[in-house]
Amino acid sequence: MPQTLPLDQIQIPVLDKRTRKTQHLPALHPSRKEDRHFVLYKPPPPDGTPALVEEFLERANFIANDLDWLLALPHDKFWCQVIFDETMQKCLDSFLHYTPRQHDEFVNPNPAVEEVQKHLHRSIFMIFLRMSTHKESKEHFITPEAFGEIIYDGFLFDIPKIFDLCVIFGKGNAALLKKMIGNIFNQQQNYFNDLNETVPTILQVFSSICDKCNLRLENHSHWPQKIDAQTKVSLMDMPLQEFKDILLYLCDTCTTLFAFLDIFPEASRTIQKHDFIHRLASFYEVIVPELENAIKNRRFDETSLQEDLWKRLSHSRKKMIETFHQIINYICLQPILENGSEHILPFIEDFLQIFTALLHQKRFLMDYDEQFPVVDDISLLQQAFPALDETRTSYITKAVDSAWEASGRNKPTFATGNTLIQHASCSNEISAVNGETEQELKQPEYENDDYCAGATAAKITGVELESLIFQVKDILSHLGEGFILECLEEYNYNAEKVINDILEDKIAPSLRKLDRTLQRQVKKEQESVLSTRQNVFDHDEFDVFSKNSVDMSKIWKGKKKGKEGTMLLDDKTHIAQQKERYNAYSVVVEEAPVEDGVQFYAGDYDDEYDDTYDGNQVGANDVDSDDELISRRPFTIPRILRQKEDEEENDDESEEEAPKEEVPKRDLFVQDPALLRERAEARRATFNARRGFKHDNSAAVGNARGQGQSKETLIERRKKEANKSLRANHNRRSLADRKRNKGMIPS
Numbered sequence: 001m002p003q004t005l006p007l008d009q010i011q012i013p014v015l016d017k018r019t020r021k022t023q024h025l026p027a028l029h030p031s032r033k034e035d036r037h038f039v040l041y042k043p044p045p046p047d048g049t050p051a052l053v054e055e056f057l058e059r060a061n062f063i064a065n066d067l068d069w070l071l072a073l074p075h076d077k078f079w080c081q082v083i084f085d086e087t088m089q090k091c092l093d094s095f096l097h098y099t100p101r102q103h104d105e106f107v108n109p110n111p112a113v114e115e116v117q118k119h120l121h122r123s124i125f126m127i128f129l130r131m132s133t134h135k136e137s138k139e140h141f142i143t144p145e146a147f148g149e150i151i152y153d154g155f156l157f158d159i160p161k162i163f164d165l166c167v168i169f170g171k172g173n174a175a176l177l178k179k180m181i182g183n184i185f186n187q188q189q190n191y192f193n194d195l196n197e198t199v200p201t202i203l204q205v206f207s208s209i210c211d212k213c214n215l216r217l218e219n220h221s222h223w224p225q226k227i228d229a230q231t232k233v234s235l236m237d238m239p240l241q242e243f244k245d246i247l248l249y250l251c252d253t254c255t256t257l258f259a260f261l262d263i264f265p266e267a268s269r270t271i272q273k274h275d276f277i278h279r280l281a282s283f284y285e286v287i288v289p290e291l292e293n294a295i296k297n298r299r300f301d302e303t304s305l306q307e308d309l310w311k312r313l314s315h316s317r318k319k320m321i322e323t324f325h326q327i328i329n330y331i332c333l334q335p336i337l338e339n340g341s342e343h344i345l346p347f348i349e350d351f352l353q354i355f356t357a358l359l360h361q362k363r364f365l366m367d368y369d370e371q372f373p374v375v376d377d378i379s380l381l382q383q384a385f386p387a388l389d390e391t392r393t394s395y396i397t398k399a400v401d402s403a404w405e406a407s408g409r410n411k412p413t414f415a416t417g418n419t420l421i422q423h424a425s426c427s428n429e430i431s432a433v434n435g436e437t438e439q440e441l442k443q444p445e446y447e448n449d450d451y452c453a454g455a456t457a458a459k460i461t462g463v464e465l466e467s468l469i470f471q472v473k474d475i476l477s478h479l480g481e482g483f484i485l486e487c488l489e490e491y492n493y494n495a496e497k498v499i500n501d502i503l504e505d506k507i508a509p510s511l512r513k514l515d516r517t518l519q520r521q522v523k524k525e526q527e528s529v530l531s532t533r534q535n536v537f538d539h540d541e542f543d544v545f546s547k548n549s550v551d552m553s554k555i556w557k558g559k560k561k562g563k564e565g566t567m568l569l570d571d572k573t574h575i576a577q578q579k580e581r582y583n584a585y586s587v588v589v590e591e592a593p594v595e596d597g598v599q600f601y602a603g604d605y606d607d608e609y610d611d612t613y614d615g616n617q618v619g620a621n622d623v624d625s626d627d628e629l630i631s632r633r634p635f636t637i638p639r640i641l642r643q644k645e646d647e648e649e650n651d652d653e654s655e656e657e658a659p660k661e662e663v664p665k666r667d668l669f670v671q672d673p674a675l676l677r678e679r680a681e682a683r684r685a686t687f688n689a690r691r692g693f694k695h696d697n698s699a700a701v702g703n704a705r706g707q708g709q710s711k712e713t714l715i716e717r718r719k720k721e722a723n724k725s726l727r728a729n730h731n732r733r734s735l736a737d738r739k740r741n742k743g744m745i746p747s
Contacts (some may be wrong), residue, residue, distance in 0.1 A: 004139070007076055008146035011734070027076045028150075033084040034077070038066050038091035041120070043098045044113050053110055060116045064089060067123035077138035082131055083154050095124050096164040102171055103315060105257050125169050131156055132180040134187065148188035157184055159191070159198045174263060176372040181264045190268055199274045205253055206283040212246055215286050218278070235294035243298070244309065247291065250310040254319040261326045268330040277327050278357060284320050284364045288313070317367065325372045328354065333377065336384050348381055348388065353394050362403040369400050370412060471495045476502060482518035487511055 010027040025031065040063050045052035070081060070088065081088060099121070130136070134147035142150070151157050162181060169177055185191050210217055213235055235243060261268060291313050300306040332351040336344045349625035355374065357367055368374070378393045404411040465488075472484045472495050479502075487498045490508055501507045539546050540554070700720050726732055 005139070006141055006143045006146070007079060008142050008150075028080055028083060029083045030080075032077065032080045034081060036066065036069070036085070036087075038085070038087040039063060040091060041094040041098055043100060044117060044512060047156050048110060053113060057112055057116060060120060062120050063095075064116065064123060066091070067120070067127060071123065071126055075136055078130065079142070079150075082156065083150060089156070092124060092127065093161070095120065099168060101167055101252070101255070103251060103312070121168075125173065128165060128169075129176060129180055132184055134183070142459075144187050148190075151184065152188045153189055157191075159194050162191075162264075163256050163260050166263045167256045170259045170263050177263050182266075185266070186265065192267075195267055195270050196273065198390065199271050199276060202253070202257065203274065203276070203279055205249075206279065209246060209250055209253075210286060212242075212289065213290060215290060217282050219287055235290055236298060240298075240300075243294065244305075247309050247312050247316075250287070250291075251316045254316045254323070258319040258326065259321045260324055265326060265330045268327040272327055272331055277324050277354065280320060280324055281358050281361045281364045284317070284367075285361045288317055288367075289363060318371070321364075321368050324368060328377075333380065336381065344385060348385055351377070351381065352389075352392050352396070356392070359396070359399040362406060364405055365400055366403045366409070369404075374400050465493075468493060468495045472498055475499055479516050480518040481520040483511075483514055483516050485520055486514060486518070592711070 007027050011024040012024050012027050012029075012032075014025050014031070015022055039059060041063055042056065042059060044056050066088075070078065073081060099117075131151070134144055136143035162184070167183070207217060214233065261271075273485075295306060295310050298306075303359065328351070332347050332354070335347045339347075365374075375397060378397065382388050382393070401411070465485075468488055469481055469484050472488070473479060473481065476499065484498070487502070488495065490511055491497045491501070511538065537543060541547075542550055546552060595640060699710075699712045700716035702709045702717070
């Protein structure tokens with residue numbers, strides 16, 4: 001067999017059993033396939049039932065043995081088996097479909113299950129790695145054109161399989177997986193067309209999730225609801241299992257999409273042809289707040305389920321934001337760093353247009369800025385192109401700041417400054433644009449966001465907190481407990497992260513200003529509330545805090561059941577209780593019985609009266625005997641009660657006492673009230689001008705109703721309402737009291 005030829009051109013002599021003649025067949029021929037049946041993969045049992053575990057182990061061992069046999073085949077036999085054995089392809093597909101993902105909660109205490117699962121995981125990856133390599137050595141290889149046709153026409157790889165490979169094997173095998181996916185797309189350009197046709201399906205997934213949640217996207221066509229269509233329930237009213245399925249579906253979709261773009265970022269340009277990032281931001285803006293409110297407000301039988309759903313939603317949020325950043329980084333920022341200052345204007349314009357179109361998506365813009373600060377991206381553009389339009393950039397930064405202010409959350413502080421320009425030549429290592437490496441941008445799979453924690457947020461205290469402080473202090477003994485406590489609170493009580501960042505001098509900026517020898521403050525023991533409270537019901541018969549026993553006969557729930565109507569009317573006990581009291585008042589004694597020899601009174605009545613001093617007027621000539629009102633003011637008869645003659649006499653006396661003065665006759669003519677008001681207004685204006693006060697409340701009139709009022713009009717109306725009691729007829733009560741006090745009104 002000539003080993004210098006590629007496998008697709010090799011002809012192998014084969015003896016025909018019927019004719020006993022030798023014939024030459026291609027090396028890749030169905031007759032060279034071995035007859036071997038591969039069983040389908042099934043996931044491990046989640047509950048750990050012994051019978052199910054035994055069944056899984058038996059099936060997994062069969063698959064593992066077959067995969068080991070397949071990997072041990074030579075180059076030509078391996079490709080014949082891969083191309084023509086359908087059971088082998090179905091076995092691989094079943095593993096990609098059913099194996100647990102990294103974001104799935106798979107906990108099985110059986111070590112045998114875990115061991116066989118790792119074995120299958122490695123064997124499947126090695127098979128796909130060998131299938132994606134067209135040249136194993138100088139002697140064993142396939143021409144690139146034939147390799148592309150084999151994997152595409154034989155459906156060895158397709159877009160869903162590539163997505164599953166990225167999400168299953170991407171963590172820990174990123175370098176090999178990038179070479180695999182890159183070689184597949186480079187050798188067969190039809191996969192880019194397939195990816196282009198797959199993007200509308202991904203967008204349809206977003207629309208279907210919104211439809212399930214009874215929500216609508218911005219670009220969604222608003223068709224009227226059909227008559228026979230079922231009425232969709234809200235997130236608060238839908239069944240719990242359906243609500244859980246929506247969150248699992250969302251988490252799986254977002255994680256898979258980011259894993260693919262993280263492994264193969266070259267697909268970003270194809271995905272963006274469908275305006276993907278704008279639709280992703282719109283989907284984020286619509287679905288995330290509603291799901292957060294539903295998780296916080298729904299009632300769950302188990303708190304662990306609520307926490308698990310919240311973690312999955314937080315994980316989905318993080319992956320959507322990272323997907324958006326991955327696309328922006330590849331189509332805009334990375335070309336700017338690679339091309340220098342010659343051909344970067346189109347990329348800068350694309351970046352500014354994308355963020356200008358997203359300014360109304362306040363929630364998405366705020367969450368994106370929290371993880372990837374927009375200020376750092378704009379700073380990168382300004383360093384690469386100093387003549388950047390500052391008006392557009394300031395407009396974007398102010399819109400981001402207004403989104404933070406509208407939300408009421410505090411904007412985190414980031415260490416600004418971009419260091420990627422210094423490494424523009426190493427474009428294959430660029431993974432961030434805000435001065436951080438790929439590992440620094442990586443966050444835990446489930447972020448614990450304080451803003452979205454809601455009912456599931458927890459603060460570690462007591463023995464667990466003391467254990468974490470001791471864990472850090474055991475390694476970094478020179479640190480104070482107060483400083484360690486602040487670090488733990490900043491890093492969400494992750495002791496390993498605290499130790500690592502302190503040793504590498506990467507602690508948060510807010511912790512750098514603290515004294516590292518800071519000691520923890522000892523909290524004073526507070527007195528109990530019961531010992532310090534003061535209440536009007538203290539120590540009464542129902543005070544359970546001061547008594548151990550309470551008369552329960554005086555306590556009942558609801559309305560007390562009384563006696564029946566007839567029994568209540570026949571009950572005359574209250575009359576008998578009052579009878580003795582009224583009997584005491586009924587005893588009247590006209591003659592008190594007096595015993596012989598005892599006088600009832602001290603002596604008999606003496607009719608003689610001592611009138612010696614009856615003629616004296618006691619106190620008649622005292623000064624204080626007069627009435628106080630008479631001594632202070634002489635008594636006069638009111639004019640209305642006087643007789644006519646008395647009035648004339650009083651008038652004569654007044655005429656004799658004072659000469660009569662001629663008084664001009666009163667003019668009974670009534671002037672025009674409008675003229676009087678004008679004169680009063682003039683006098684008032686003169687008085688105010690003399691005092692230096694000039695107030696014009698003409699603005700209180702304002703515009704006609706329905707046309708809106710200016711700010712000045714509203715201010716004048718408030719002043720008029722507050723000061724209207726100082727004039728007109730708004731102080732009648734105070735003036736009436738003033739009259740009454742002066743004696744003008746008889747009271």
